[in-house]
Amino acid sequence: GKATTFRPLSENTVADYVQSVSHLAKRLGGSKQDWAVKEVGDGNLNFVYIVTGASGSFVLKQALPYVRCVGDSWPLSLERAYFEVTALQEHGKHCPEHVPEVYHFDHPMALFAMRYLAPPHIILRKGLIAGTKYPLLAEHMSDYMARTLFNTSLLATSTTEHKAAVAKFCGNVELCRLTEQVVFTEPYMIASNNHWTTPQLDEDAKSIREDDYLKLEIASLKSKFCEKSQALIHGDLHTGSVMVTQESTQVIDPEFAFYGPMGFDIGAFLGNLALAYFSQDGHTSDNSNRDEYKEWILKVLQDTWNLFKEKFLLLWTDKSQRMGDAYPAGVYTSLETHKLAQKIYLRDLFEDTLGFAGAKMISRRIVGIAHVEDFESIENPELRSQCERRALNFAKDLLKTRSKLASIEEVIQLIRKV
Ligand code: ADP
Ligand code: SR1
Ligand code: MG
Ligand code: MG
Ligand code: MG
Incomplete structure (x- = not known):
């Protein structure tokens, strides 16, 4: 039995x-x-x-x-x-x-x-390493994030419902603490879990441990991760948590879920797309030219944010969906105030997203404990470390300049400049 x-x-x-x-x-x-x-x-x-x-x-x-x-x-x-x-x-x-x-x-x-996600479903990270395009990826991921995040936030729910749900997910404290440790703490100190492509990245790892300005940015993101119970987030939304075909996109593995900042999910996904982008130059041994593919990844990154924003605002504008306690209809009566509230909310969310994207890229994926196959599968350590260094430098730039970046298009420009 x-x-x-x-x-x-x-x-x-x-x-x-x-x-x-x-x-x-x-x-x-x-x-x-x-x-x-x-x-x-x-x-x-x-x-x-x-x-x-x-x-x-x-x-x-x-x-x-x-x-x-x-x-x-x-x-x-x-x-x-x-x-x-x-x-x-x-x-x-x-x-x-x-x-x-x-x-x-x-x-x-x-x-x-x-449900068994049968072949041709494949882990997105593997598809990105292979250089496969998924035409519906941005459409589907923006849909998933807009609907799960909006509907579990105070834009859609009462504070009574929200507090009960927050309390329930507080029980997932061990997994939250694992993230605090491996994303926001250990990469910035000497810790036995850390590893990197050595000796090539020794100086890069050291410079992260000695960058006080970077550490202060990380401290404020860590506080946000621990304190901001904005929505029920997936909590581990990297490209290894998404399975895809040409028609289907399925999100698996939300064991790190809790009420946290929305930007942690969006940032994880966009940050992992950026890692896939920077790893492409290490995957040209089959003589395939990845230039066009790299452009496609950037387009997905751009479209995912822009479509997310559009869909999130559409949910917020639909009166029947706007049942939450955050912006009571009786208070925000003018269209102008309503639009301004939306603008400020999305502006904050964008800044959080870019911060968490940078934090996720640096941490586990390049100098921390849990690395990604995008880079690990590049056998030549010289080539691998060159790709990793560019990703690291972009992530640091992102963390330090995010408050000045006004659009995802400016983020793409920054990626191209690294
Ligand atoms: P973990 O929590 O250990 O990371 P995952 O949930 O990510 O575990 O699953 C590990 C692997 O198992 C995935 O990378 C995928 O290959 C496979 N897998 C997980 N869920 C499914 C599913 N529903 N259908 C098909 N394969 C799956
Ligand atoms: C021990 S760290 C393991 C990592 O893998 C999980 O999927 C999470 O991303 C975690 O940070
Ligand atoms: Mg749809
Ligand atoms: Mg997993
Ligand atoms: Mg898991």
């Missing part, structure tokens, strides 16, 4: 577990002997199994009480599975087109089952 205490599964025991949950077994069809189980987890934290039967399939994801890529020396709460499921369901309510459906949740086992 169903377990009531935690037990880690393996490829060998998943089928027994599934057999004990009749609605899951039914989804697969046939019986246990016909089911195929394959562990495919390539993330840093969890175990992911694809389970297929005669007439159906699903993905089963289980959290273990530690960080997978480090081992049991770094314990991590099993409750992350609960927060991941809760966020998938909440975001799925607002944006079912871009969030996989959850079929099953077993709280004591810290596991859940969801």
Whole structure:
């Protein structure tokens, strides 16, 4: 029967577990002997199994009480599975087109089952490394971010609802603290988790640890990350958390979800696009010219922000959607005040977005603990470090000049200048 205490599964025991949950077994069809189980987890934290039967399939994801890529020396709460499921369901309510459906949740086992995103779905980061274009990417990601962020903010909800939701997600403190540690703290000090392409980037890493102005920018972003309960954010929205085909875009892996600043999600996505851009020169060994592809990445970056802004404002302008306590209709009666409020809100959000984009790029991805395949797959360390240095310099510029950047087009100009 169903377990009531935690037990880690393996490829060998998943089928027994599934057999004990009749609605899951039914989804697969046939019986246990016909089911195929394959562990495919390539993330840093969890175990992911694809389970297929005669007439159906699903993905089963289980959290273990530690960080997978480090081992049991770094314990991590099993409750992350609960927060991941809760966020998938909440975001799925607002944006079912871009969030996989959850079929099953077993709280004591810290596991859940969801829709299997079958091939040709591929992790976006891998598609970007391969040089594949996704024509609907900006349209879909702007849709996902505008709807999930707007609808979980005080622009759409009452303070009663909002406070209850904030309180619930405060329980995800261990994952928030992991981000505080690896994004906002360790890259700016000597820490055993840090690593980089050495010796090429030794001086670059040192200059980050000695840049007082940069550290103060990071301190204010860290405060914002910890204090600003603006919306239910995904919390780990890099290009490894998005699966794509030419027609479909699906956002997975919101285990870091909590009520935080919207700019942390938008910045994570845009920052990771910028990392993909700077890594392209390391992926020309197949003699493919990536110049046109680099332009496409910049276009996605630009379109994603501009479409996000347009869609977010459209939601805010629609009276039937504007039920939140932040701007009571009785107070903001004139169209002019309403427009001014929107302008200021989006201006602040843009600045947060650029700050978090820079912080994410620097931190884990170049000098911190968790690097990205975009750069790691460049075998030649000279070439890799040149790409990484440009990304690092852009990120630093972004952090320091963001308050003066008036549009995403100016950000693109900055990228081109590095
Ligand atoms: P982690 O939390 O460890 O990062 P992820 O949720 O990112 O785990 O999943 C790890 C990998 O498993 C993904 O990169 C993807 O290849 C695969 N995966 C996860 N969810 C699905 C899904 N619903 N359908 C197909 N593959 C999936
Ligand atoms: C131990 S740091 C692991 C990183 O991988 C997760 O997906 C998050 O991005 C986290 O920062
Ligand atoms: Mg992941
Ligand atoms: Mg749509
Ligand atoms: Mg994860």
